[in-house]
Amino acid sequence: MAVYTDITENDLRNFLSEYDVGELTSYKGIAEGVENSNFLLHTTKDPLILTLYEKRVDAGDLPFFLGLMQHLAQKGLNCPLPLPRHDGKICGELSGRPAALISFLEGMWLRKPEAQHCHAVGVALAQMHLAARDFSITRRNALSVNGWQELWAKAAPRADEVLPGLQQEIGAELDYLVSHWPQDLPQGVIHADLFQDNVFFLSDRLSGLIDFYFACNDLLAYDVSICLNAWCFQPDGAYNFAKGSALLAGYQSVRPLNADEIAALPVLCRGSALRFFLTRLYDWLTTPEGALVVKKDPIEYLRKSRFHRAIEAASEYGLEPAA
Numbered sequence: 464m465a466v467y468t469d470i471t472e473n474d475l476r477n478f479l480s481e482y483d484v485g486e487l488t489s490y491k492g493i494a495e496g497v498e499n500s501n502f503l504l505h506t507t508k509d510p511l512i513l514t515l516y517e518k519r520v521d522a523g524d525l526p527f528f529l530g531l532m533q534h535l536a537q538k539g540l541n542c543p544l545p546l547p548r549h550d551g552k553i554c555g556e557l558s559g560r561p562a563a564l565i566s567f568l569e570g571m572w573l574r575k576p577e578a579q580h581c582h583a584v585g586v587a588l589a590q591m592h593l594a595a596r597d598f599s600i601t602r603r604n605a606l607s608v609n610g611w612q613e614l615w616a617k618a619a620p621r622a623d624e625v626l627p628g629l630q631q632e633i634g635a636e637l638d639y640l641v642s643h644w645p646q647d648l649p650q651g652v653i654h655a656d657l658f659q660d661n662v663f664f665l666s667d668r669l670s671g672l673i674d675f676y677f678a679c680n681d682l683l684a685y686d687v688s689i690c691l692n693a694w695c696f697q698p699d700g701a702y703n704f705a706k707g708s709a710l711l712a713g714y715q716s717v718r719p720l721n722a723d724e725i726a727a728l729p730v731l732c733r734g735s736a737l738r739f740f741l742t743r744l745y746d747w748l749t750t751p752e753g754a755l756v757v758k759k760d761p762i763e764y765l766r767k768s769r770f771h772r773a774i775e776a777a778s779e780y781g782l783e784p785a786a
């Protein structure tokens with residue numbers, strides 16, 4: 464359960480008095496997510512999500528994240544809308560943390576997505592990329608190659624506690640990625656964490672995207688590689704070609720990848736597998752026992768990283784040949 468910071472009813476009522484949201488009738492911590500503390504609020508008006516931003520979110524980035532949600536919503540994308548306070552600000556403070564209220568999105572995330580859902584995710588990702596093209600604020604990706612090196616420097620000395628040989632294997636993979644990371648691919652605003660728990664469906668229809676707190680400016684095709692990693696592997700670790708093919712076809716139906724992006728897909732997938740391996744490894748080694756959060760398994764992403772290292776061409780992911 465991701466509630467790192469607790470709140471009192473009194474503080475919450477004071478916080479809500481800055482907004483036009485009616486009277487609080489109930490609230491509870493949300494038992495999902497690993498990054499921030501989230502609460503579901505019921506009021507005499509609409510239900511709301513309260514988020515208290517935790518360690519990986521820099522308060523200085525909130526205008527980017529919250530402004531992006533406003534921008535995407537204005538463009539017709541279904542995502543939560545930050546609520547303004549009486550003074551016009553969209554962020555305040557609660558229990559010593561930066562905090563915001565966002566609209567509640569209907570839908571559920573899928574535990575067992577199928578190829579058709581992966582297609583819908585590809586479509587939605589490309590729509591997001593296009594909708595964000597004229598968003599005026601920018602944010603560097605703090606979790607790209609330099610960020611991976613910083614995380615690895617902290618985790619490497621203890622990596623072999625998790626699996627013997629990791630220090631050598633990941634060190635070599637990082638060296639490879641540093642020297643082969645593509646530079647000249649199309650860039651834009653990417654979601655950067657579009658995992659299953661951040662995509663809502665109502666029946667089989669994709670109903671919205673949430674959790675833009677890793678969004679940043681980076682290579683658009685890198686975002687596609689994140690989704691391939693997050694959506695297209697089976698629980699037993701095997702790559703699901705039909706899902707990969709569907710996700711890529713969905714993406715390309717809105718924004719076709721160019722030849723350079725296609726050629727770079729294997730290295731991008733290696734990079735995104737390593738990115739999630741590293742944050743998971745770091746959390747695995749540093750989250751105190753007893754914290755109210757379910758730690759995610761880094762080894763799942765080590766296996767994905769190994770899979771991508773054996774890929775020779777993007778067609779192996781299920782990419783249709785160009786017409």
Ligand SMILES: Nc1ncnc2c1ncn2[C@@H]1O[C@H](COP(=O)(O)OP(=O)(O)OP(=O)(O)O)[C@@H](O)[C@H]1O
Pocket residue numbers: 465493495496497498499500501512543565566567568569656660661673674676
């Ligand atoms: N706008 C929303 N509408 C409905 N439910 C929401 C909304 N925002 C968050 N939630 C609920 O809270 C959960 C956690 O939210 P979120 O994914 O933003 O947290 P996080 O800690 O940043 O998670 P992650 O581990 O994915 O980074 C979601 O899985 C969902 O159940």
Ligand SMILES: N[C@@H](CCO)C(=O)O
Pocket residue numbers: 497498656658739742743759
């Ligand atoms: N989606 C991430 C956690 C949130 O950043 C993971 O599965 O490791």
